[in-house]
């Protein structure tokens with residue numbers, strides 16, 4: 207490759223765990239390919255990230271032939287400012303303070319002879335592409351959900367197919383390659399969604415898609431070939447570069463993490479190691495989903511009744527959301543004794559990679575889905591909202607690695623303890639369990655191949671670096687020409 211040492215790349219992340227994890231993984235992959243990468247998110251998130259992960263701001267860490275530096279953007283609000291609990295208002299505020307901050311940073315770097323060759327953002331901060339464009343710097347988007355979900359938003363945005371509406375809420379959506387039922391489309395696009403404004407926010411990115419020269423996607427070619435091909439032909443060049451966490455080039459940098467929460471138990475992996483192979487059910491609903499207390503009770507009794515061993519992440523809700531912490535039923539913890547563990551956070555990648563784990567009850571966030579798919583772990587799908595319901599559909603019906611347990615928020619259905627028990631037994635013993643494991647191992651093998659040297663995702667990362675370099679060379683030639691005239 208050659209000239210990557212001069213390639214300075216700026217990555218800007220919306221401050222949510224599900225956004226930071228994939229962009230930070232990309233930062234490490236680009237550094238491993240030789241780039242000098244600066245990763246930015248807000249100071250409020252930075253406080254947690256620095257404390258939990260021993261990260262030092264502005265301190266350069268070498269990764270492969272390149273480096274990674276964290277910087278944090280002060281949004282000027284007190285930690286308990288009411289705007290933090292108002293997502294739309296906060297995102298508008300972040301745009302107001304973020305634009306001049308990023309603009310100034312671009313100028314400073316150009317002045318110190320380290321101009322940025324590319325700027326990459328993830329959803330919810332689409333203004334980053336505008337700032338890059340104003341400075342003539344190529345920009346790219348890291349899409350952190352599936353390409354199928356990208357296609358759904360794309361088709362909705364351009365009104366290419368009919369979507370459910372107030373008058374026709376239950377119609378099917380005829381996406382290319384896949385028909386989705388009304389409760390399988392990203393639910394922010396459904397008229398009954400509790401969070402329709404999140405759909406509007408995601409669609410903002412589609413308005414200025416023409417400003418990015420490519421969309422990097424946290425997926426792999428072999429998993430979503432049809433949708434990748436469809437989007438690339440229809441609108442914009444899509445490069446699948448995942449599963450990012452699984453990239454062998456960044457194994458040495460696995461301690462550079464962006465976790466907001468420190469686990470209250472540092473013996474999780476040791477505990478898993480005391481359990482027989484394929485015997486433990488892992489349960490997690492990601493970083494923001496909040497399930498009703500009644501549902502927590504049913505899951506707890508389902509776990510007790512099925513007699514399985516389990517590791518359950520019951521994360522307290524973020525303070526900004528003003529929600530009540532969950533309680534476990536009386537006597538639950540005493541009843542499970544050594545058979546189960548309940549924690550506030552886990553090292554999920556390590557947990558899913560552990561041989562003792564049999565299956566994963568998941569809310570189907572795309573990061574969790576990709577992690578489980580590429581580590582060969584069957585899933586019990588329990589989506590809440592947004593892309594999670596679409597991911598559940600694909601995990602169960604297309605990839606063949608899941609059993610449907612929950613149906614998402616717009617269905618408003620309680621999953622009973624008996625259903626939990628039935629699905630758990632089905633996923634852990636017998637013919638269905640074998641079939642799920644076989645499929646999961648097939649996707650793991652394909653993920654391993656995609657990220658290996660010369661694999662599809664590895665090639666895409668190399669070609670992306672070359673693209674940046676070529677665009678920069680053209681830009682500097684043009685600048686020279688202007689100066690010489």
Ligand code: UDX
Nearest residue numbers: 224227490492493494519551552554571572573574594
């Ligand atoms: C959000 C949205 O909810 C999701 O639908 C979208 O696809 C991505 O953004 P989140 O709900 O946090 O994400 O879920 P997910 O995408 O699964 O990301 C959670 C991340 O936190 C994963 O990388 C997971 O490994 C990590 N995690 C979760 C831990 O490290 N430990 C835990 O205990 C739980």
